[in-house]
Amino acid sequence: MQRARKRVTLPDKRVSEEAFNMNELKAKPIYLDYQATTPTDPRVVEAMLPYFTEKFGNPHSRNHSFGWEAEDAVEVARAQVAKIIGASAKEIIFTSGATESNNLALKGVMKFYGKKKPHLITVVTEHKCVLDSARHLEQEGYKVTYLGVKENGLIDLEELKAAITDETALVSVMAVNNEIGVIQPLKEIGAICRERKVFFHTDCAQAVGKIDLDVEDMNIDLMSISGHKIYGPKGVGALFVRRRPRVRVIAQITGGGQERGMRSGTLPTPLIVGLGKACDILSNEMAEENARLTELRDYTLARFRDRLADIYLNGDEKERVCGNLNVSFAYVEGESLLMDIKNIAVSSGSACTSASLEPSYVLRALGVDEELAHTSLRIGIGRYTTKEELDTAVDAICTAVERLREMSPLWEMAQEGIDLKSIEWAEH
Amino acid sequence: MAYSEKLIDHYENPRNVGSMDKNELSVGTGLVGAPACGDVMKLQIKVTPEGIIEDAKFKTFGCGSAIASSSLITEWVKGKSLDEAGAIKNSQIAEELALPPVKVHCSILAEDAIKAAISDYKSKNSAADAAE
Numbered sequence: 001m002q003r004a005r006k007r008v009t010l011p012d013k014r015v016s017e018e019a020f021n022m023n024e025l026k027a028k029p030i031y032l033d034y035q036a037t038t039p040t041d042p043r044v045v046e047a048m049l050p051y052f053t054e055k056f057g058n059p060h061s062r063n064h065s066f067g068w069e070a071e072d073a074v075e076v077a078r079a080q081v082a083k084i085i086g087a088s089a090k091e092i093i094f095t096s097g098a099t100e101s102n103n104l105a106l107k108g109v110m111k112f113y114g115k116k117k118p119h120l121i122t123v124v125t126e127h128k129c130v131l132d133s134a135r136h137l138e139q140e141g142y143k144v145t146y147l148g149v150k151e152n153g154l155i156d157l158e159e160l161k162a163a164i165t166d167e168t169a170l171v172s173v174m175a176v177n178n179e180i181g182v183i184q185p186l187k188e189i190g191a192i193c194r195e196r197k198v199f200f201h202t203d204c205a206q207a208v209g210k211i212d213l214d215v216e217d218m219n220i221d222l223m224s225i226s227g228h229k230i231y232g233p234k235g236v237g238a239l240f241v242r243r244r245p246r247v248r249v250i251a252q253i254t255g256g257g258q259e260r261g262m263r264s265g266t267l268p269t270p271l272i273v274g275l276g277k278a279c280d281i282l283s284n285e286m287a288e289e290n291a292r293l294t295e296l297r298d299y300t301l302a303r304f305r306d307r308l309a310d311i312y313l314n315g316d317e318k319e320r321v322c323g324n325l326n327v328s329f330a331y332v333e334g335e336s337l338l339m340d341i342k343n344i345a346v347s348s349g350s351a352c353t354s355a356s357l358e359p360s361y362v363l364r365a366l367g368v369d370e371e372l373a374h375t376s377l378r379i380g381i382g383r384y385t386t387k388e389e390l391d392t393a394v395d396a397i398c399t400a401v402e403r404l405r406e407m408s409p410l411w412e413m414a415q416e417g418i419d420l421k422s423i424e425w426a427e428h
Numbered sequence: 429m430a431y432s433e434k435l436i437d438h439y440e441n442p443r444n445v446g447s448m449d450k451n452e453l454s455v456g457t458g459l460v461g462a463p464a465c466g467d468v469m470k471l472q473i474k475v476t477p478e479g480i481i482e483d484a485k486f487k488t489f490g491c492g493s494a495i496a497s498s499s500l501i502t503e504w505v506k507g508k509s510l511d512e513a514g515a516i517k518n519s520q521i522a523e524e525l526a527l528p529p530v531k532v533h534c535s536i537l538a539e540d541a542i543k544a545a546i547s548d549y550k551s552k553n554s555a556a557d558a559a560e
């Protein structure tokens with residue numbers, strides 16, 4: 001897309017020329033890790049800039065125009081965020097990101113309602129910040145049920161229904177998984193929760209701008225949003241907290257009582273303006289952008305399948321967000337693959353790439369064999385990805401897979417028809 | 429992760445990739461590791477009647493450090509006697525490739541692989557001797 005390419009041009013010409021000269025010497029790296037983070041859209045940066053300098057006021061200053069100006073900007077942003085999820089502006093609380101929003105949703109709700117309803121339900125494939133909040137609650141004596149997922153990464157609604165008891169205060173299910181991109185059935189989950197009078201929280205860090213979200217239609221009571229996953233700045237996010245019927249949370253950060261007492265601290269006006277602008281852009285361009293990304297994703301997967309045997313898509317193929325591919329390249333270990341394609345920024349579910357030396361817990365939860373989990377790559381496609389970049393990346397990845405398979409004893413055995421499962425491996 | 433130049437060289441230009449006929453009496457095969465752990469090494473040696481390793485080949489499923497460790501050890505064992513090859517320590521490999529601490533297990537696997545290949549060769553040949 002011509003228009004999309006132009007947007008990347010940096011405002012400072014000197015900087016971009018310098019970068020260009022450096023790139024002549026080195027092949028330009030290709031960024032395919034849009035689930036980790038996104039570049040800030042230059043239009044967002046432009047909207048933010050005045051709030052660092054001439055419009056620097058404290059939005060909580062009630063006595064002068066500097067404060068009013070900043071407050072007005074924050075309220076515009078609040079409305080922009082609310083609009084993209086079908087909420088009203090008063091229901092948006094600004095935070096430092098989805099991690100904080102998830103902490104506030106889980107701990108805040110459980111601590112408010114926990115005396116009567118000490119039970120929380122969540123899912124094993126949630127982001128670490130949800131799982132860790134749940135663990136902390138468990139340590140404090142709350143009860144937590146971790147739902148498993150089916151082979152396609154989706155939860156079983158019957159299992160959810162069965163897990164809800166009279167003591168359940170909250171169900172927290174992420175909308176889109178960060179590793180495998182699968183989309184949980186939010187509307188169905190919302191209906192179940194509403195019927196059983198249980199609050200429904202959903203981590204939408206990876207979902208905003210990728211799928212249609214409507215807190216009314218989906219009966220969502222709390223929703224976490226992150227700025228840097230949607231071409232906004234890092235360090236800002238939001239939590240939607242429903243007003244009717246009202247959801248109460250115990251603040252996790254206390255002080256001046258900002259954000260209706262739910263989150264104290266001076267609001268970072270420039271970041272919030274940026275988050276608002278990022279949502280505003282999505283409101284206008286989301287449909288077109290996602291159609292393009294879906295086409296690119298399907299094209300990329302088809303090219304992999306054309307050229308390579310024994311590759312597996314992790315996570316449901318249909319119930320999947322537009323910019324995510326997670327593929328296991330059997331018989332080739334993920335980190336060695338990353339080393340071969342060092343000009344392409346992707347991530348791997350291989351143990352060797354994680355600090356814990358364990359393969360991805362998300363892939364394991366799907367029942368993906370450990371050996372296949374070690375061979376997975378996550379390819380994240382986004383606003384500035386071009387078809388040419390994907391062609392280069394697919395070629396490089398396939399060439400690397402072919403080279404490493406030639407070097408792989410497992411590939412050799414598989415070609416000889418040996419069932420790898422029949423061998424007694426010495427686990428070390 | 430920042431790797432040493434030597435490691436990257438062995439990863440990018442691995443020496444002695446390949447396979448030998450594991451049924452041949454002069455060939456010893458070591459297969460160590462497990463797919464579920466993310467690394468498997470197959471190391472093969474071809475031994476002269478005098479007990480000298482005249483050739484070595486490997487195939488490895490694993491991270492860059494595992495591939496480099498196996499490549500390096502095939503270079504080192506060529507021309508060595510079985511005893512000399514069996515005396516190679518993983519710490520020598522780790523030092524030569526400047527393996528980061530989390531990757532030291534790759535060098536241990538390489539040491540295990542050569543030991544397994546030597547013992548496979550010896551057991552095949554003592555069985556053959558006994559059969560004669």
Ligand SMILES: Cc1ncc(COP(=O)(O)O)c(C=O)c1O
Nearest residue numbers: 097098099127178203205206226
């Ligand atoms: C699903 C999900 N939830 C939460 C987070 C954390 O978001 P943030 O970086 O805004 O704290 C991320 C990002 O890594 C994510 O992918």
